[in-house]
Amino acid sequence: MSADNRAFTNPPPGPSQPPHQPRWAWWVVGILIPLLGILVTILVSRPGSSDDKSDGNSGAPASTRSSAPAGSGATPDQSADQPAEKPSKSAPAAKPAFGPKVIEADTTNSGSYMEFDTSEPLVVANSTPKGADLIISASTGGAPDLFVPESHMTLAPLADSGAAPTADECAASVQRNGTYTLPATRGGGFCLTTTEGRTVYLKVITAPPAGLAKLEVTVWA
Numbered sequence: 001m002s003a004d005n006r007a008f009t010n011p012p013p014g015p016s017q018p019p020h021q022p023r024w025a026w027w028v029v030g031i032l033i034p035l036l037g038i039l040v041t042i043l044v045s046r047p048g049s050s051d052d053k054s055d056g057n058s059g060a061p062a063s064t065r066s067s068a069p070a071g072s073g074a075t076p077d078q079s080a081d082q083p084a085e086k087p088s089k090s091a092p093a094a095k096p097a098f099g100p101k102v103i104e105a106d107t108t109n110s111g112s113y114m115e116f117d118t119s120e121p122l123v124v125a126n127s128t129p130k131g132a133d134l135i136i137s138a139s140t141g142g143a144p145d146l147f148v149p150e151s152h153m154t155l156a157p158l159a160d161s162g163a164a165p166t167a168d169e170c171a172a173s174v175q176r177n178g179t180y181t182l183p184a185t186r187g188g189g190f191c192l193t194t195t196e197g198r199t200v201y202l203k204v205i206t207a208p209p210a211g212l213a214k215l216e217v218t219v220w221a
Contacts, residue, residue, distance in 0.1 A: 094167040097198070097221035102205065104212045107144040107184075111137025116219050117196040133194045134202075136184055138209040144184045146202075148192075153178040158189035158201070165191065167199045167220035174199075184213065 098120060105112035106125040113132040115122040122129060134155070138144040148155050156177040158165060165173070170191035182190065184207040192200040198219055205214040 094220050096167075096218050099218035100164065100201075100216055101218075102214055102216050104214055105136050106211065107136055107138040107208060107213050108210045109137070110139055111135055111144065113149075116192070116194045116198055116200050116217070121217055121219070131195055133200070134192055136207075136213055136215075141209070143209055144207050144213060146182050146184050146190060148180040151180040152195075153180055154193040155179055155182060156191045157182055158191055160187065160189060164203075164218065165189075165201055170201050170220075171199045 098116075103114075103121050103123060105114060105123050108125075110126050112123050112125045112135070113128050114134045114136070115124075115129055115131055116133050117131060124132075128149070132149050135147040135149065136144050137147065146155060154174055156173040156179065158170070158173055171193065173191045174193045178193075182188075184204050186204055186207050188204050190202045190204075192202065194200060198221055200220075201218040203216040205216055207213045
C-alpha cells in the first residue's frame with residue numbers, strides 16, 4: 001500500500017480537548033454568583049437610591065409660603081402677614097342715669113305715685129301724674145304694697161343676694177318673673193321696667209303702713 005493510500009485509510013485526528021478546570025474554580029464561581037445577587041439587591045433597595053428619589057419628587061406637592069384655613073377667604077400671603085385677632089372684650093356695665101339714692105314716698109291712704117323716666121324720680125302723693133311707673137300704698141290697711149299702674153307686668157322680685165344687680169340682671173328678672181303687684185317688704189329688692197323702657201332697681205329700707213317709706217333707687221337709661 002502506498003503512502004497516499006495510508007493517508008486516506010487512517011481517521012483524521014479529533015479536536016483538541018480543552019484544558020481540565022480545577023475543582024476549586026467551580027467552588028469560587030458557585031460562591032460569587034449568590035454574592036453578586038445579594039450585592040445588587042442591597043444597592044437597589046437602599047434608601048436614597050435614584051428610583052426612590054424620582055418617585056418621591058414626583059409625588060411630593062410643591063411647598064407653599066403659608067396656608068390659610070378653609071373658608072377664611074384669606075390668601076396665604078394675607079394669612080402670614082396679618083396678626084392674629086385679639087379676643088373681644090366684654091361690653092362695660094351700663095352706668096346709672098340716677099342713683100343709687102334714697103327717696104321718700106308717703107304710703108298713707110292711696111299712697112304715692114312714682115315716675116322714673118324724668119331726670120330725677122318724681123314722687124306725687126295722692127295723685128296720678130301722667131306716665132307714672134309705680135305706686136306704693138297701704139290702702140288695704142296693713143303693710144304697704146307696690147303696684148304697677150294699669151296692671152302692666154313690669155315688676156319683679158329680686159332674691160336677696162347682698163349685692164345690687166346690674167341693669168342686665170334686673171331687666172332679665174322682669175322678663176322671667178314680671179308681675180304687677182308685690183308686698184313692699186322691708187329689705188326687699190325689686191326690679192322695674194318703666195313705660196319708656198328704663199330699668200329701675202328699688203330696695204325697701206322702711207315701709208310703714210302710714211307715713212314716709214324710704215326706697216333706695218337706681219335708674220339706668
